[in-house]
Amino acid sequence: MPESNDTDKRAAGTRDTAVIVIGAGPVGLALALDLARRGVPVRVVERDEKRFQGSRAKGIQPRTLEVLDDLGLADAARAAGGAYPPMGLHVGPFTKAWQMHATAPDTIGTPYPDVLLLPQYATTALLHDAVERLGVRVDFGARAVEITQDEGACTVRLEDGRVLGSRYVVGADGGSSTVRKAAGIAFEGTTDETDRMILVDATVDGLSHDRWHVWPRLRGRGIAACPLPGEDGRFQIMIKIRPEDPADLSGTALAGLVRRRAGTSLTLRDITWSSVFRPNVRLAARYRDGRLLLCGDAAHVHTPAGAQGLNTGVQDAHNLGWKLQQVLAGADDVLLDSYELERRPVAAQVLGRSTELYEGLRRTRPAGLTRGPDEHQLGISYFGGPLAPADAPRTANLRCGDRAPDAALPEATKRNGSASRLFDLYRGPHFTALAFGAGAATALDRLPWPAGGVPLRRHTVLTHSTPRTPDEAALLTAYGITGDTVMLIRPDGYIGDIVLTAGVAEADEAAEAAYGDNGPAGRAASPGAPAIARLTPA
Numbered sequence: 118m119p120e121s122n123d124t125d126k127r128a129a130g131t132r133d134t135a136v137i138v139i140g141a142g143p144v145g146l147a148l149a150l151d152l153a154r155r156g157v158p159v160r161v162v163e164r165d166e167k168r169f170q171g172s173r174a175k176g177i178q179p180r181t182l183e184v185l186d187d188l189g190l191a192d193a194a195r196a197a198g199g200a201y202p203p204m205g206l207h208v209g210p211f212t213k214a215w216q217m218h219a220t221a222p223d224t225i226g227t228p229y230p231d232v233l234l235l236p237q238y239a240t241t242a243l244l245h246d247a248v249e250r251l252g253v254r255v256d257f258g259a260r261a262v263e264i265t266q267d268e269g270a271c272t273v274r275l276e277d278g279r280v281l282g283s284r285y286v287v288g289a290d291g292g293s294s295t296v297r298k299a300a301g302i303a304f305e306g307t308t309d310e311t312d313r314m315i316l317v318d319a320t321v322d323g324l325s326h327d328r329w330h331v332w333p334r335l336r337g338r339g340i341a342a343c344p345l346p347g348e349d350g351r352f353q354i355m356i357k358i359r360p361e362d363p364a365d366l367s368g369t370a371l372a373g374l375v376r377r378r379a380g381t382s383l384t385l386r387d388i389t390w391s392s393v394f395r396p397n398v399r400l401a402a403r404y405r406d407g408r409l410l411l412c413g414d415a416a417h418v419h420t421p422a423g424a425q426g427l428n429t430g431v432q433d434a435h436n437l438g439w440k441l442q443q444v445l446a447g448a449d450d451v452l453l454d455s456y457e458l459e460r461r462p463v464a465a466q467v468l469g470r471s472t473e474l475y476e477g478l479r480r481t482r483p484a485g486l487t488r489g490p491d492e493h494q495l496g497i498s499y500f501g502g503p504l505a506p507a508d509a510p511r512t513a514n515l516r517c518g519d520r521a522p523d524a525a526l527p528e529a530t531k532r533n534g535s536a537s538r539l540f541d542l543y544r545g546p547h548f549t550a551l552a553f554g555a556g557a558a559t560a561l562d563r564l565p566w567p568a569g570g571v572p573l574r575r576h577t578v579l580t581h582s583t584p585r586t587p588d589e590a591a592l593l594t595a596y597g598i599t600g601d602t603v604m605l606i607r608p609d610g611y612i613g614d615i616v617l618t619a620g621v622a623e624a625d626e627a628a629e630a631a632y633g634d635n636g637p638a639g640r641a642a643s644p645g646a647p648a649i650a651r652l653t654p655a
Contacts, residue, residue, distance in 0.1 A: 138161045139261050139288050142413070148434035157441065159253060162259040162281075164258070168242065168245055168255075170238050174237045175343070177198065180493060184610075197243065198235030202343075204217045219489040222490075236345050259276075261276075261296075288300075289414075297415050301406065303401070315358060316394055318345070329344070340378040342354045343355075413429075417468060433456075437456050501518065526539065528588065539551075547573060548572070548605060561577060
């Protein structure tokens, strides 16, 4: 079961827990939550004395909302957040308004088509509270000063003298990651010390909450104010400063900057958080060194443009959690190598996109202030990676490694009112196997699955593969089903395998070929079966 943190000093090499997560921001907490709900013993240590209080990363993309749905937090996130207001560009007496974020198209198959405005302090609070409900207490004020590993365990020495042990350590401890430095992993990229921005959370009297205000100014001294959700009327204020400008975070200095750049009628007060931001664009050379792994900003840091950093990090955690469970249950830890091979290319692509958007933001170009499907992260695919070979079977529109879209279940197959959509079936720490057609249903029933590791849930969605109602047609079209098909959905919501079966007579053969000892699903999912490429042990 998940372990709460005690304060006893441990001897070096003692395993206190299965996984130690260093860092209690949204990424570390998302990973801890995923592990805890899986019954994996996890411990979280955080160098700060309390959880983060700033609004910093405030955009939750549709794909991350799907991850929060899987973790049981999407409704709470939407209740705490709100829709992004339209942008308002103020130039003299004129204001140009436009909508910054596009809505995802219906064809993408998501119940969360819009970006959610949710300050980082609210995201952190949601995840922290969920982790504590599962009995895991964050050890605040616990700074890791030395991390070592051997063939069987890791040792974490804290600044207060305590020594903790675990089988794995995951660094979710930001751009200055202690875990990354301990692993000797290079952090390649740039930091622009000449490009600075002051971020402030505060109330601004005299400013409407119906838009995200932008005041472009000469010589790179623009200012913007985005209203934050909640009844306290706070804004996140972004103030660009030049290299020669002082970075004075006192209330008097900040109030003066707002009056001079945005309007003498505005009054800044009740500052709750402030910081100076410098754009970093860096990517870790590796995500893993033995038993040490990196997540989130410890592995990649971005410009703030496009609301990509936190989202990419939370999805890192969602990819890693089930793989740690499999390895701890007996799978070959080569499976953990697939974490880097799947997620690092995503981070590299996101870094390029966020840098491009930031350049547009710096020049206050309309194109740089507009966000679309590229930022939603719904098109991420692991096709062609180690768990999704390019030659694997596919349907008319989906491949192994693609994201599994949501779709309404036909009335005849809804599960006693508890499931009305495919995402209802996927939600939780398990693999999901779907059958479309009678032959596929037979194969599904006889499908072997190991007792240990991540469990499997089986669902016969339809006993036929030719639609008889509009709902069935929409579902079959969404998944490209044209014949009897078994589809395996990974715990992180991506397609793990597709098996096309011709009928009942071939069901046993198809199940053994795909899910037996050497089949593709066995390789990706089974900790107890032999496998090609040693993704699982004999």
